[in-house]
Structure formats: structure tokens, C-alpha cells
Amino acid sequence: MTTAEFFEHTAPVADEIVDEIVSDETEVPVDEASALGPARHIDMTVIAQDPTVKDEKGRILRAKVRVAADRFLPPLQTHRFHVVSFDPEKGAPGPELKLVDATGRFRDRFAGSSDRVLLRQHDFHAQNVLAIASRTLSVFEAALGRRVPWDFESHQLYLVPHGEVRANAYYSSAKRALIFGYAENKDGDKIYSCLSHDVIAHETTHALLAGLRPGYFTPGLPDQGGFHEGFADVVALLSVFAVPALVEQALGAIDRRGVVTRRDVTRAKLRRSVLLQLAEQFGELVHGRRGRPLRESLEMKPGGWWRTDPRFRQVHNRGEVLVAAVGNALLDMWLGRLDELLKTGSASRRLAAEEGAKAAEHLLTMVIRAIDYCPPLEFEYEDFLDAIIWSDEQLSPDDDHGYRKSVRDAFAVYDIGRPPQQIVEVSKLPVRPNYERFNFAAMRSDRDEVFRFVWENDELLGISLQFQTGVESIRPSIRVGPDGFVVQETVVTYVQQLDATVAELAELSQDPDHRYRGSSDVLEVPAGFDQELRLGIYGGGAIIFDQFGRPKLHQHKPLLDWKRQSARLAFLAEKTDPSATGSIGTQRYARGEPFAALHRPDPFQDERW
């Protein structure tokens, strides 16, 4: 079942407010088994993009989201989400949600509701958020082949559709919640961020990425800071693009007869008419406050200029590079699919839209799956590209549709290439793995057992056990390729850390025995930087084990890569007060409300002392 198939365009059939739970004997309650077995999914009505996007009849464009079945508890809880009704104006609990009855039945009461109901009913807002957040989680779990944890101890993520009276939406690790705000626009209309598909997908992605890669909160290279926002935008863009109805509607700008031809599907036309139009609709409420519309990210001019542009040293702007690259890849993949479709010269707009949705869905799976092959910290965009290619090769050895080429070419436009030897095939290394004193069964779940592997194989992995080393996570996964090829892996991440004064680290780098694999690089300290300041440096990697417990691939960011450490130090130095004392580079961003702040960019940051 594809993501696109989960989204079906529906039109309201009646213009009436439906307040009562109507019993429908044709529906199978979620928790009842039928002759075919328990229901696996529930369909929920959602707003396809946001209330400003209308269908041909001028009504808000709806869609149906297929959500994985779960046991529902009132007022609206699943085992992963807990929707909270809050009234920020009164500072009290909001209206009671009536979507789940006492027997655990969930009823979608809004399939035939009017626009007015969708905009005003608190229950629908709750349903909209839950459906899209659940869908996003499901997409991640399907791509990664396992359950995805949050970055806090609890199992449920709170969803607060009316969290505050403010044009904002954010993920809060401290509150274990997605907070959605609302505000009045200049015309006096209430704008709810909980009704924007892209905003919900964006914020849910922050929560998921925080769970998958908590190390990305550690001060690192500029790409790492930008990745959270960029990746969340990418997931939002691709999630929305996977709604055929939206793409079809955007294609209507090209041809209103319901047909597209070869002449219509140039790269430039698709970009202008569809991709940018969809991006234009994106969360004005949230993304507009980034100070730069998502649409402009997609129009970023090619080249590697962004690496030295001061504006792109800020995390929001850095993330735009990722959006631009992935947007280009999407267009390329879609054009490739349309090439096949338009062999006869023309095709229906609907079919063309479905091809776009499929391309988006496939690319979304690729980029999510790549997270497992990314380093646990010290992230750079080159790592992400490398991870996309490697992870896709494991599942689809033959790149029949040329998707990997599309991705490589798209990233190359922005001067992002695959780093040599960042991910290596362990079987091709001259050193053989040592499996002595090793318990394969325990290795799939026991951090200490995995650490034993690291302990016995430091030479293989190219790490020095002289420095603090720890296994961060163990994640088994089962993935199925497009041809039914099953790949079972265990993904392990480990982290190395060293705290010392800058002077000590510079001296250490002078010793050839403390440089990664014979490199001649040393730690370059920025002129005038206080060398008595303590600096935390990091290294780490991901080890991909096959179903037999053998290490298959190793993604490595060496601790003693002094060229990379020099670049990181230079970046941290830009943000460090010259009169600072203590330690830098180790303080993880406050886990309080970093994303609340991220959604309020400072366009004048470079003017402040």
C-alpha cells in the first residue's frame, strides 16, 4: 500500500454540521476482528494542504489519510500519540473531544462535513493533527523497517492543536509535545497551524529526527545545525507532494483540459507551475516567519557559493540547501516517470499527478532510510548524500529508474558530492573482523555486547580506544525492496568524545600517532582564539550489521580527523564570545524550546556584537 494510495481525494457530500456520532453498520470497529482478521488501518478525513487550497467547487480540498490501526482511548489517544484539548485563552482544558467512544471505537464524523465545520470544530482539528502525525510516523517506520522512538523516555507524543494564541508551531522535547498555535490574520480570520498539512508533517519530523539522531543537538558543523530544519521541510514537501489531488490541481495551471502533453512537462514548467506553487502554499503561518518563503529555497541558484556566504552560516538558511537539492531530485524523478507515461504523446492530468506522487513517495522513503546510514553527529550534507545512495543500493541493487542518479545529480548542482571512503564495506577491508568472545544473539539488543564488538575491532573500525567511546543506539530493521527483496539489518551508532583545552588538542594533533590514518592535518586554531578554553570534540559512526550479525558497512566520522575538527572549531569560534570562559562545543542546545526559537529567525543576527 503506497503513501499515494493512502491519500484519496474526497469531496463533501452534504453541507451540514454533524455533531452526533452516527452508527454505521457497514464500518468495522477498529478493535473488532472480522473474518479477514483485525482491521489494519483506519481512514481519517484531513485537509489536503490547508484551508486556502480549494477544489474546483471552491470548497476546502480534503483527503483521506490511512492511519495504522491502534487501540484508541478517550479522549483521543493511541499508544504513540495523545491529543490534548487545551484552551490557551482561558488557560484551562479545552472542549472535551468526542472522537472515541468508551468502547474504543473511532469514528470519522467529518467525511461529509462542510468547510465551516472543518474550520470550527475542535474535534476535527484534533483528528487532522493526529492523522497527519500518525501518517508521518508510519512513513518513517515503513522506510526504516522498525519502530521509531521519541527522544524522551515516555512512549506518547502529546499533540496540542490549540497550544497557544500565536502564529507558531513547534516541537518541544521538554514538554514531549508538538504545540500548534493559532492567530488572527489581518482580515480577522483565525489561522490554525493545526490545519496545515505541511506544518504538522514538518513538526512531527523534528520529533522523529530528535529520536533518531539526538546527537544533532550537539554543537557541530554548520550543516548539522541546518539539517533539522532542512530535513523537516523536505519531509513536509514530499509528504504534501504525495497527495495526488494537490499535484493534479497544481498541474491544472499547465493545462485545464485535464490532459498533459510532452510540451507541458518541461523541467521549468513543472518547477514553476507545480513545485513552486505547492511550496507557495506552505505554512505562511510558520514558514513565512522564517523570513524567506520555502519557494525561494527551491529557486536557490546553483553552485557551492552557499558554503562561504555568511547568511548560510545561520541554521535556517543552511537548511535551504537541502530543500533545493531534494526539490531538484524530485523534479528529475518525476520527469523520468512522465517520460514513460507520455510515450503516446499525452496523458490525463490525474495519471501525471499520480506519477509525481509516486516519485515523491519513493524519494521520501529514500531520504528517511538514509538517516540510519548517517553519522550520529558531526553531520555534513555529503554524509547524507552518501547515506541515500548506500542505503538505496542495499535495497535496490539495480537503479532501474535512475533514482540514485537523479539524487546524485541534484546534489551535485549545489556542489555536494559523495565523500570518498566515508562509508566502507567491511568485507573489503584488509583487516578481518574479530568475532571471538562474541554473542551474536545478544548483539541485536545489548549495548554492552555491541561495545564488546567495538572493543575487539578497534583496528578494523579505525578508532582509538584511548578516548571515551560508547554505543549510542542499536536499531534492528527489516526492509523490503521494490522487487520483494528483504534486507534485515541491525544499525548501531557509537560516539567518541574528548574534552581538553584547545592548546592540548592542538598539541595532540602534532603527534602523527594521533591523526586519523596517517593524515598530515593538524588542528588549526583561529587567530586570537583563547587556547586555554576547553573544547569538546566528537567522532563516531554507524555500523550496519547484516542478518547474521556480521558488520556489512561502517560509516565513520573519525575523532582525530583534524581537518574536520579545525572546520568545526572555526565555526564554533564565530559564535563564541571572545571573553568566554569554561567549555565550548559540548553544551547541547537547551532541550527546552529550541524549535520555538528556531521558528523566529533573526534577520539581523550578523549586526549584533
Place this chain on the structure above:
Amino acid sequence: MVSPAPRQLRLRMYNVGFGDCFLLSFTYAKPLPAPGGQSTVRHVLIDFGTTRRARSRLAPKAVADLVKADCGGRLDALVMSHRHKDHLSGFGTAATKKVIAELEPGLVVRPWTEDPKLAADAGQPGVTGLAADGQRAADRALLAALRDGEAMADQIVKRASAAGRGGRTSLVQFATDEVANPNAIAELDELSKGGRGEYLSAGMDTKLAELLPGVDIRVLGPPLPSQWEPVSRQAEDSEEYWLTSRRQIRRLFPSGAGKSNVPLGTSRWIMDQLLGDEQRQLMSLVRWLDDAMNNTSLILTFSTGEHTLLFGGDAQIENWGFALDQAKSDAGLRALLESVDLYKVGHHGSRNGTPISLFKMWAESADARPFVSMMSTKEGVHGDSEAGAVPRSTLVTALKDHGQLLSTDDGLSDWIEVQASLPGGAYEVKHAPLH
């Protein structure tokens, strides 16, 4: 007739502690005709306020007496850069306002947001200084937001006081600084009567030019929101937001704290978190108000002979940005900014009050003229982090590297003075004798 040029300028910075009080004086060869007094010296008082006394404990009344003595009992003009307490409290306390009133300033210059007519005529056309009708909505919105914000700051302080929590939370401390000073404002309104009041925004002419012949005065800020959106960018102009904020204030510091009206269960914890967030949201509002008020500051240049003086009150980058943006295409403006050689350090030396790009104009100028900065500040009053400390160490270092930095916080002098003979005499520094 050739306009007479002054032959000497003098800028005296009074040690008010954390605040501003400057007396700018121009001496002419002969008594000048009206408007203004008949003496050879014209005096302009720029701000008079403080929130923390100087380390010398110099009292505001003593400062007022010094000003009176130094201006010979008569002020030609009074400039209030913006209405924060540390710039206008001296106009409002009983002891000091009497002294200032006796100086009978002939002109009272304030930002456009202080125009009493605006409050009364909101929505009426033709108010002095505002743009055409179609653009005034943004200007009115900012004005309304500022007044609403002040009222809320006042409510926060009162609520805290009623709950016995005065001053104990950072929210209350911050809000205290934002409460309007009605006595000072009323006093200035009184002094402005009879046509003596002037309310300026960027680009306007000023009657100061008539009072100071031979001195070219430019008004570089504040820009109106209709001229420059960044000065109101963060204004939360949703009516619902303000209404919710008022309700949040009423819920502040509840008695019987700890008793929740949320039933026990998995929702209780998140509800407590959301409610606890309200103080953070109110703090955000108060911080916005502080920034917005700072950005109503007048930015003025005084150019005479070979010298250019720059006063920016507490203008922050959003305000400065208008002039800096214009300077990209206006060679004359750029040349004016580059020619500054006496700088009243903005916002007491905070990281926000002196745009780096402005400083770079001076630091990178080919014309290596002597540069003097005068900073009225007191360390340890504001800023709870290295980056937020006032004054900001990186700025202080840069100003010292670029020229001479004179700070009221460096010693116990009651005043520090810079004077220069005109047209191009070097600046000479003088400190008040220690007691």
C-alpha cells in the same frame, strides 16, 4: 545673509548611572537672533533618566542642578530620544522636574510616537509626520501595540505586587522597566504646549536647525512602520493575542498554587507544562515591548565644521537598519555616516545598539580621523549571560581599538566632557573634578 557658524562645540555626559543625560552646547561669536535665547551659547539637553544610580551615588537632583548651572539657567531645546525610564525619569520626579521646567526649553523634540495628537486623532487624516492615509494602518498598529504593551507591563507589576511577588521574578523585573512614566510624560507634554513640541520620524526636518545655525541636523530614525517594516516585525497585532495575554496576566501568581483543575491522568502533566509556559509567553511579550520601544528612538546627527556627532538613543538594529539600507544607494548619507567622529554609544553599549556594519564604516574608512565614543552605562545592571551583558565586551574592545572610549562607569566623575573648537579643532576631554 550667511548663517553664523559656531566656533565651539561641547558635549557633557552626566554620570546618571544606568541611563542617559547629555548636554550639547554650541558657542557662537555673537548673540544669535530669535528663536532662542540671546546668549552666545545654545544648549540642547538630550535625555535625562536613570534606573540605577552611578557608583558615586550622584543623585538625580544633583544632576539636574548641574545641568541648570551648565546651561546658564536656560535650555534652548530638550530632546527625549524615547520614553524608557532610563531616558526620561528625570523629567518626572518632583525634585528634578521643577528644575528642568525652570529652564524653559524653547523646543521639546520627541519621536513621532509621542505626539499627543496621535492618541486623540487615531484614524484621522493629516496628523503631522505621518504618511498618507493608505499607509497609516501599520503606524497606528504599532502605536496601539506599544500602548497596550505598556498597560500590560503595568498590570503584571500590579498583579505581582498584589500577590506579594514584587521583583522576585525576571518577568516582573523586566516589566517594571516597561511601565510608562506618566509623570514624566505629562511634564514633557506640558513643556511642549504652545507649539513648542516637535515629533519626528526619519527624514523629517527639525526646528533644531533654526536654533543651531551653522549646524546641519539630520533625522535618521525612527522610521515609520509604513516606511520600514522591521521596526514592527515582531508586533503581535492579533487582537486575540492581546486579549489572551491580558487573561494570562490575570492568572499570574495564583493563590493556592499547586491545586490543579485538571483531573488526574495522563493529561495533567502536559496541562501543567502548558500553563507554566504562560510566564514565558508574557516574558516574550515584554521583551518585544522593550525592543519596540528602543526602536522608537530618535537617531540624530549634528554636523558642523569638520565634526559630526551621532546620537541614537537606544535604537536597535531594526531602527538603524532603515538609514543603513538607504545609505547603500544614497552616497551623501553614506558619507555622512562615515564622517561621524563623536558617537554617543547606543543602548548603553549593548550588543544590539551599534550595528556592526555601521561600526565597520568607521573602522574601515580611509579617513583615519580621531574617533571619540561616549558611553553612559553601568555594568552589572542588565544581561544574565556573556552575550547579553551590558555593556558588551566585544563592542567595548572594538570602540577602544578604534579611538577613545569615555565611559561613565570607568570612574567616579560627575561628568565627562568633550569639547572642540570649530571648524576642525581636535577633541579635548575633561573630567569633572572628584569630590
